[in-house]
Amino acid sequence: MPCAALGALFKMENNNSSTHSVRLMKEKDIPQVSMIENDAFPNLFPPTSFRKELQRPISTLMVAISQLNPHKHQGISNNRTTERNIQVSSYRSGNTGWKPGMEFLTGFIFLWKMSTEETHVMSIGTRRSHRRKGIGELLLHSAIAKSIHEKVNSFTLEVRVSNTPAIALYEKYELTHRGSRKSYYTDNHEDASIMTVDNLQSADYRLLMKKNLLLLLKRLKN
Ligand SMILES: CC(C)(COP(=O)(O)OP(=O)(O)OC[C@H]1O[C@@H](n2cnc3c(N)ncnc32)[C@H](O)[C@@H]1OP(=O)(O)O)[C@@H](O)C(=O)NCCC(=O)NCCS
Numbered sequence: 001m002p003c004a005a006l007g008a009l010f011k012m013e014n015n016n017s018s019t020h021s022v023r024l025m026k027e028k029d030i031p032q033v034s035m036i037e038n039d040a041f042p043n044l045f046p047p048t049s050f051r052k053e054l055q056r057p058i059s060t061l062m063v064a065i066s067q068l069n070p071h072k073h074q075g076i077s078n079n080r081t082t083e084r085n086i087q088v089s090s091y092r093s094g095n096t097g098w099k100p101g102m103e104f105l106t107g108f109i110f111l112w113k114m115s116t117e118e119t120h121v122m123s124i125g126t127r128r129s130h131r132r133k134g135i136g137e138l139l140l141h142s143a144i145a146k147s148i149h150e151k152v153n154s155f156t157l158e159v160r161v162s163n164t165p166a167i168a169l170y171e172k173y174e175l176t177h178r179g180s181r182k183s184y185y186t187d188n189h190e191d192a193s194i195m196t197v198d199n200l201q202s203a204d205y206r207l208l209m210k211k212n213l214l215l216l217l218k219r220l221k222n
Helices: 005-013 027-040 050-055 135-149 164-172 203-221
Strands: 020-024 059-066 104-113 118-126 154-160 176-181 192-197
Touching: 020 135, 027 050, 027 059, 027 104, 027 118, 050 059, 059 135, 104 135, 118 135, 135 154, 135 164, 135 203, 154 164, 164 192
Parallel strands: 118 154
Antiparallel strands: 020 059, 059 104, 104 118, 154 192, 176 192
């Protein structure tokens, strides 16, 4: 199944009643994804050059879309956003990157395919206003499903040792601690935990994916 079909598949399996879907990121999404990154990683410097990443052959970027009317999302500003003013206006000043006429994006996941054997998660983030609704899991599930489809065995990432929400999410998909990178994060010298799952192609893992998807679909309908 090509990756582009993932969002469609997700909607289909969800009987078209889901309020969320996933698709590959497009250039027009850059303002919103940049603001979501700014919201999820306020200390990140420099910010990711999503324009560059969209061109890089090893990169995959996926976005989650809410089907709800964006005007109904609380705290949504329709400030006009251009790439130029992304640098000077922050999420915390009310700039969400969304403007009328756009789909409303709620999160993103950014992957690098390191080899035919390994997918590395560079980043995943959801809007603070949309956390604990299953969106982060939807993105992670879609990314792992894509790796399984591409015959990749191993899915890996680094996470701050204090990042309990993210670690809980990864553990749900059987990523386990495999080692540390000391003082990996330059802002506070926090250690990173390297988390990996490397049996993506096994029948057991496919079963876990199926079970988690069923639970996730139920959750996203609510
Ligand atoms: C990590 C992050 C992407 C999770 O996104 P989310 O949309 O809130 O997550 P979901 O609602 O899909 O939650 C899925 C699972 O993650 C775990 N989880 C998420 N938030 C949690 C929290 N605050 N406390 C404990 N577990 C949490 C749970 O296992 C949850 O499953 P459950 O609800 O069945 O218990 C989001 O918190 C985020 O963007 N954080 C800031 C950026 C970041 O730290 N990214 C990870 C860098 S490695």
